[in-house]
Amino acid sequence: xxxxxAELTPEFLARLEHLRVKTRREYAGMxxxxxxxxxRGSSLEFSxxxxxxxxxxxxxxxxxxxxxxxxxxxxxxxxxxxxLTYIFLDASASMAYPAGDHKFESAVAIALxxxxxxxxxxxRVMIRVLAGEGERLATSLVYGRYRIVELARRLAAVKPxxxxxxxxxxxxxxxxxxxxxxxxIISDYLMMLNSVTTGLGLFGAAAMDVTAIQVLGGREISGQxxxxxxxxxxxxxxxxxxxxxxxxxxxxxxxxLVRLSREIKSFCFKRGLNYTLxxxxxxxxxxxxxxxxxxxxxx
Amino acid sequence: MGLLYPSALxxxxxxxxxxxxxxxxxxxxxxxxxxxxxxxxxxxxxGERPWGMPQLxxxxxxxxxxxxxxxxxMAQPYVVRKRKPLAVVMDNSAAMQAKTPSGSSRFEVAxxxxxxxLSAEPPDAEIxxxxxxxxxxxxGEPFDGPARARSALGRVIVTDAPDQRDAVGRLLTDLAAxxxxxxxxxxxxxxxxxxxxxxxRTITVSDPVPNYAIxxxxxxxxxxxxxxxxxRLKLANFTSQNRTLKVVLNGDGKQLATADAEVEARGxxxxxxxxxxxxxxxxxxxxxxxxFPLDNLAFATAAAVKAVExxxxxxxxxxxxSLSSLPGVKLRVQSPENYSPAxxxxxxxxxFEYTVPKELPAGNALLVMPPAGDPVxxxxxxxxxxxxxxxxxxxxxxTDEVNFRLLELNRGExxxxxxxxxxxxxxxxxxxxxxxxxxxxxxxxxxxNPFPFLGKQNLPMxxxxxxxxxxLAGLGADSVGYRTGEPxxxxxxxxxxxxxxxxxxxxxxxxxxxxxxxxxxxxxVDASGERRPRATMLGDLAESDLDLATPxxxxxxxxxxxxxxxxxxxxxxxxxxxxMLFLAAVEGLIAYRRRRRSLGMDL
Numbered sequence: 001x002x003x004x005x006a007e008l009t010p011e012f013l014a015r016l017e018h019l020r021v022k023t024r025r026e027y028a029g030m031x032x033x034x035x036x037x038x039x040r041g042s043s044l045e046f047s048x049x050x051x052x053x054x055x056x057x058x059x060x061x062x063x064x065x066x067x068x069x070x071x072x073x074x075x076x077x078x079x080x081x082x083x084l085t086y087i088f089l090d091a092s093a094s095m096a097y098p099a100g101d102h103k104f105e106s107a108v109a110i111a112l113x114x115x116x117x118x119x120x121x122x123x124r125v126m127i128r129v130l131a132g133e134g135e136r137l138a139t140s141l142v143y144g145r146y147r148i149v150e151l152a153r154r155l156a157a158v159k160p161x162x163x164x165x166x167x168x169x170x171x172x173x174x175x176x177x178x179x180x181x182x183x184x185i186i187s188d189y190l191m192m193l194n195s196v197t198t199g200l201g202l203f204g205a206a207a208m209d210v211t212a213i214q215v216l217g218g219r220e221i222s223g224q225x226x227x228x229x230x231x232x233x234x235x236x237x238x239x240x241x242x243x244x245x246x247x248x249x250x251x252x253x254x255x256x257l258v259r260l261s262r263e264i265k266s267f268c269f270k271r272g273l274n275y276t277l278x279x280x281x282x283x284x285x286x287x288x289x290x291x292x293x294x295x296x297x298x299x
Numbered sequence: 300m301g302l303l304y305p306s307a308l309x310x311x312x313x314x315x316x317x318x319x320x321x322x323x324x325x326x327x328x329x330x331x332x333x334x335x336x337x338x339x340x341x342x343x344x345x346g347e348r349p350w351g352m353p354q355l356x357x358x359x360x361x362x363x364x365x366x367x368x369x370x371x372x373m374a375q376p377y378v379v380r381k382r383k384p385l386a387v388v389m390d391n392s393a394a395m396q397a398k399t400p401s402g403s404s405r406f407e408v409a410x411x412x413x414x415x416x417l418s419a420e421p422p423d424a425e426i427x428x429x430x431x432x433x434x435x436x437x438x439g440e441p442f443d444g445p446a447r448a449r450s451a452l453g454r455v456i457v458t459d460a461p462d463q464r465d466a467v468g469r470l471l472t473d474l475a476a477x478x479x480x481x482x483x484x485x486x487x488x489x490x491x492x493x494x495x496x497x498x499x500r501t502i503t504v505s506d507p508v509p510n511y512a513i514x515x516x517x518x519x520x521x522x523x524x525x526x527x528x529x530x531r532l533k534l535a536n537f538t539s540q541n542r543t544l545k546v547v548l549n550g551d552g553k554q555l556a557t558a559d560a561e562v563e564a565r566g567x568x569x570x571x572x573x574x575x576x577x578x579x580x581x582x583x584x585x586x587x588x589x590x591f592p593l594d595n596l597a598f599a600t601a602a603a604v605k606a607v608e609x610x611x612x613x614x615x616x617x618x619x620x621s622l623s624s625l626p627g628v629k630l631r632v633q634s635p636e637n638y639s640p641a642x643x644x645x646x647x648x649x650x651f652e653y654t655v656p657k658e659l660p661a662g663n664a665l666l667v668m669p670p671a672g673d674p675v676x677x678x679x680x681x682x683x684x685x686x687x688x689x690x691x692x693x694x695x696x697x698t699d700e701v702n703f704r705l706l707e708l709n710r711g712e713x714x715x716x717x718x719x720x721x722x723x724x725x726x727x728x729x730x731x732x733x734x735x736x737x738x739x740x741x742x743x744x745x746x747x748n749p750f751p752f753l754g755k756q757n758l759p760m761x762x763x764x765x766x767x768x769x770x771l772a773g774l775g776a777d778s779v780g781y782r783t784g785e786p787x788x789x790x791x792x793x794x795x796x797x798x799x800x801x802x803x804x805x806x807x808x809x810x811x812x813x814x815x816x817x818x819x820x821x822x823x824v825d826a827s828g829e830r831r832p833r834a835t836m837l838g839d840l841a842e843s844d845l846d847l848a849t850p851x852x853x854x855x856x857x858x859x860x861x862x863x864x865x866x867x868x869x870x871x872x873x874x875x876x877x878x879m880l881f882l883a884a885v886e887g888l889i890a891y892r893r894r895r896r897s898l899g900m901d902l
Contacts, residue, residue: 093333094333094334095333096333097331097332097333098332098333103333188333188334190333190334190336190337191334191336192336217333220332220333225330226330226332227893228327228328228356228893229327229328229356230327230328230329230330231327231328231329231330232330232331232332232335232338233329233330233331233332233335234332234333234334234335235331235332235333235334236334237335239335240335241335241338241339241341242327243338243341245341249341252340252341253337253338253340253341256337256340257337260336260337
């Protein structure tokens with residue numbers, strides 16, 4: 001329907017309407033919105049006092065304070081603005097494997113669901129694709145829930161491919177961002193741990209509120225389908241590794257992969273970043289709604 | 300262990316070929332994965348092989364073993380096992396029936412001792428069992444182990460036939476010198492002397508047994524055409540004292556005569572019963588009895604009881620007139636034109652006078668003055684006048700009791716040398732009487748015609764004619780009786796023979812009957828059910844002499860053999876093939892399980 005992924009059913013979109021993106025900080029937006037902004041504004045959220053100056057609106061004079069101090073103070077309130085949401089989607093070749101696990105398709109669905117949550121909340125969304133083949137998707141900040149169709153159509157044209165070096169890629173994206181906001185980075189994170197931590201740390205240092213979403217295949221995480229003597233080829237680097245895969249080695253592989261995810265999660269916890277893991281053998285709707293808090297969403 | 304075809308081991312060169320094929324086949328499958336990051340740790344587990352060689356797994360090892368076994372099976376491996384082949388020769392001749400002082404027969408004593416000796420042999424001994432009577436021969440195939448040999452020994456029956464000591468001596472010599480047996484055990488009442496080899500063990504049961512015996516029982520006609528017979532017996536006293544022996548002669552169950560005779564110690568004498576009344580079966584019994592009762596009885600049948608069927612084929616049928624006058628002769632006359640080969644099958648003797656058949660007769664035949672140049676016998680003949688008898692063979696059943704000095708022959712024909720017939724009587728110009736056998740039948744060719752001169756006016760010719768008919772029809776044996784163990788020709792028309800024990804044996808006319816191992820009366824039954832009795836008796840005084848055990852003499856072996864090594868090759872090919880099949884099944888099972896595990900796991 002409307003070119004949206006199969007996961008984004010009308011019922012699911014209706015449930016997404018009740019969610020909104022939560023940030024741990026206040027970010028200045030580009031227009032009126034529902035998120036508190038560090039700017040002074042006219043919201044009901046008290047911010048500060050200042051001395052009355054000629055021309056100030058009498059309505060904001062704190063008369064109680066005048067009675068106690070015999071001085072005129074004006075009450076200042078926070079501004080409520082929209083949130084700038086940046087979604088970075090890993091479309092490198094590793095997202096295409098294992099083929100049967102549909103990692104990239106799941107990542108696209110997650111990205112669109114997050115985008116819809118933001119758009120439905122009146123926020124602005126920008127989706128950037130890291131690596132990938134075909135048309136390079138680098139949208140500007142879009143506004144309005146109807147833009148989800150356009151985003152879906154443009155994401156549908158993206159095919160996973162190429163090699164992703166996460167840190168330089170994120171650096172390149174970071175320098176183009178003029179305003180801080182919420183950042184979602186969707187990837188399988190199957191790369192060296194220091195690349196992951198450095199990449200995520202960049203956005204943290206830039207005062208961004210980051211949520212790392214790791215997407216792994218169901219069979220990928222269990223190591224199924226690889227048996228006996230096999231030559232494994234890295235989808236991105238082309239590196240080849242020969243292994244004899246048996247039940248013991250499969251278990252060891254699984255433990256290695258789980259440990260890698262656990263270390264990323266630990267890093268995010270220490271840095272105050274959100275982290276969640278989605279394996280494609282789980283139900284998408286169930287995951288998204290249950291992991292809303294971990295995704296940085298609230299009802 | 301050895302290999303029957305060691306050259307087949309060259310096929311072991313296939314193992315490297317299998318290895319190459321395996322390496323080609325087992326090149327690891329290439330699988331694209333999202334990242335090899337988590338797999339790198341596994342490389343330390345089972346590691347890559349140098350030069351990218353795949354790891355050899357159980358399937359390959361099993362296949363190498365199967366191939367190796369296949370090559371081994373082609374080479375036909377065997378293991379060499381030591382064996383102990385034994386030859387056991389058991390004397391089952393009539394003398395073994397004699398009772399020993401213990402009350403058991405010699406045969407029973409020998410069997411017991413032999414069985415005890417076999418029990419001491421190893422269980423895997425291979426034992427060949429031989430018996431000596433009626434002719435030395437092996438009983439069945441060699442037996443595996445003493446138990447089976449003892450069982451077979453228990454089934455050996457002592458016969459009424461005398462043993463053939465010379466043949467037994469040759470058998471022992473051959474067995475001992477053949478190199479096929481580690482030991483030869485001979486159980487007999489006869490000791491062994493001569494060139495006794497070290498691998499011959501003997502069990503001798505030769506306690507002296509005082510014995511009286513009837514050596515022979517013969518019936519003869521008193522004269523041509525006379526119905527009365529003359530019986531003649533030979534008696535022997537194998538004791539150390541002179542004894543008076545009594546003979547009771549019965550005919551068809553009735554006592555016909557008795558006679559006593561004083562026989563010297565270890566002496567032999569004859570006793571005659573003249574004018575014995577005609578009967579079918581005659582039985583002579585010697586008294587007193589002793590520990591070897593077999594030779595105290597003798598049997599005989601009258602030669603005239605059953606007429607000899609003679610088919611006379613001649614263009615001059617009147618020549619057969621004199622034949623019909625012979626007692627005991629049943630004559631059929633036929634012209635050569637009406638003769639067919641089937642006619643000869645139903646006659647005891649077929650006489651061809653002045654003619655020859657177009658094919659070899661299927662029965663005994665007398666050819667009287669045959670024409671020259673026939674394709675069957677191919678006689679070379681020269682006419683003869685004023686014939687003078689020059690020589691004759693003696694002893695010979697054809698010339699027995701013929702006074703050739705008085706034989707008058709006016710004219711006839713001489714035979715030149717014949718390819719397969721032997722000259723029995725020769726004249727001054729060649730053979731006059733030829734005899735030979737072909738296809739189990741006897742043939743006699745006469746260069747003179749005896750039939751016009753039969754009768755008392757030419758007694759030698761009559762005797763010669765009777766000899767010829769007796770030889771061809773077995774009359775000569777009839778008159779002296781048959782001996783146990785000796786085979787005889789089955790007469791024409793006889794379809795079965797009833798043994799003295801009552802057992803019935805189907806027979807074919809003209810063939811040798813070899814089952815005459817029991818003393819007594821054999822009933823020869825023809826197609827019409829008519830029975831013709833035939834007497835068979837031991838009639839061997841050498842066998843009856845139980846006082847002095849005649850030794851069996853072993854000969855010096857014809858060739859000297861080295862010390863044989865007795866081994867048996869046990870083939871292992873079957874076991875190798877079984878192992879191959881088992882491993883193939885294991886491989887199939889492993890492959891099946893692997894295939895099931897990898898189903899649907901393609902990335």
